Amino acid sequence: MTTALPILLDVAAIAVLVLGLYFPRHRRADLVVAFLGVNIGVYAVSAVLASTTVAAGVGLGLFGVLSIIRLRSSEISQREVAYYFASLAVGLLTGLADAVTPEVAGLVALVVAALAVGDSRLLFGGYDTQEVHLDRAIADEADLRRTLGELLGAEIVGVSVVRLDLVNDLTVVQVRLRRPSGVPRRSPRRTADAAERAGASQEVA
Template sequence: MNDLILIGIDAIAIALLAFGIYFRRHRRRDLLVAFVGVNIGVLAVSLVLASATASIGVGLGLFGVLSIIRLRSTEISQREVAYYFASLAIGLVAGLGGANLPVACGLIALVVAAMAVIDHPGLLAAHRQQMVRIDRAIVAETELVAHLEEILGGRVHRATVVELDLIDDSTLVDVRWSPTSAARLAVAA
């Protein structure tokens, strides 16, 4: 009976995580399908492992293998990696947690709530990260930061040169920055 309850809780949790939180905020259909598919697959396999004489180590090994296969197949952001692991964890907890239903439900709720809070658009909204290609090679760090602040309209907290091409006269920079209040107002208008 606990397994059926956990299957229902898993379905609600992954729907909330994938559709209610991730898709509404990020709109990547391909990853939505991946999160739900992996969750259901891990749930099914972990339910079978829980009913067999296999150890929890086998289930955790499956967790690792699935994540390595998926994460090597395409490039995804760190945020999406977090959603990926959350969907894996929910399926694993639901599949193996039948012996202690209240703890399993609490852990599933904790995973969904943590992702909802930590990925909320209002949390750290003033902090941005992006890759910027500048159409000239800039070697001096102070000149680079000043140029980035001018084109981005904000305060640069960190600028890491990823590529400096003196032949094609360009600079690729990973920038951590915050827009000024004037720039935030212009975007909001």
């Protein structure tokens, strides 16, 4: 008979993962509900099916079905995809376990630790990705990088042009950037407005 230890391990792990790591870092309450619901749902289904001879196959199938459901839902970032699959993995590991063995506990701890380290601001906190809409059509990559660096106040490490509209004078670009330590995130709109005001002041002077 399955003991209560696996569900206690699951609840503890998902609480640390979602309430201890994800929400304090990203503040998206809607995804907290999604992660908790997916984890507990997967645990419940896999725990019921754990005694069957096809438990492993059912677990992998459930993992795949829920992955498809996620892909059809609203868009989330790759970082949040990692938390999503970690919630799934923890639910499967604990749900399919008859008891909390050192191996199961170690694997659950490894999943949580991987997210704690991989999503740490100390490790990659200076790097970010943004989609920026410029009211200029900039075809030259060097000029584009220079303009983005001035607007965002950061080192531009990668640029991918999503749309270049020469008729309407518009550039939409995905920017990968790195900020120096201690420099807060700057809004491109506010930076652009400040630059326009500065330019207007110089013209009046």
